[in-house]
Amino acid sequence: MTIRTTTPNLLDNVPIPVQVKLAAAWTSFMFLYIYVDLFNFYKPGVVDGILNGLVWRFDISSTLLTIFLVSVSIPALMVALSMTLPAGVNRATNLVVASLLIPYSMFNAAGATWEWAAFYGLSIGLEVLLLAFILRSAWTWPRTPAVPAGPATTDLREDLRQ
Template identity: 40%
Template sequence: MTEKLLENHKIDVKVKLALLWASLMFLYIYADYFELMTPGKLEEMMQLKTPMGPTSPDLLIIFALLLIVPALMIVFSIFLTPQLCKWTNLAIGLVYTVISILIIITSIDSEWHRFYVLFNFIELFVLMAILRQAWQWPKKTETIN
């Protein structure tokens, strides 16, 4: 009697990294969307207030860059050379890990931001997976003539 087993293809580390960055983007988008439902958030936005101070063109560029970088990491994870991809993922992953930790520290005492803390803990798990995948990038040995 033969048993049919489900096939499990090996997924390239670049694809894993791209998928992890994509999932991180979804987490960012939904966390920010839910934050719009917290008391006073829309009023603060209408008054051009942010957690980092008054809204300004320069501050909006900083906020834009904070979301542009992980969005580009989806593409970079596929198209960069393995060496550059590994170190870019490690560097950017570490930066965003620190940001998530700081958000947890500043949000943990707020009852209305518990969901944000939850999102950031999940983001940390995704970022740890990114760092682990990049750090443990598979190596192959080649004979040099």
């Protein structure tokens, strides 16, 4: 009787917990979200509008800036929540928040001209892809716990190999 043992390859992918995948996706989304807003300052007339007290067609006010702060805080909070909430609540929260952010992300194209279609198409497309990854990861979250690795399960695996 021979027992086959395999040595792990350094390039093998170790399983990544769903919480880590979600936190990484929310972090990527947050950086992309912020960079798109920063790059928007380079559009002609944007900075002049801000200096004149306008963002899009809205007067700059404490209410508007509070809304903007809440908007950019959502992905940042989701990074922490994805790592700390219990699995069931975590799954539901990610499904709800990601679903609500898809139309919100698409709103960025409102009023855009064809000249800026590539910029908005790419940025919104990448945001929606990240949100779709979040939705898929949360939706397919395993419902049963994995078999823990350790001495108790090692004996079980040895029996299977024989």
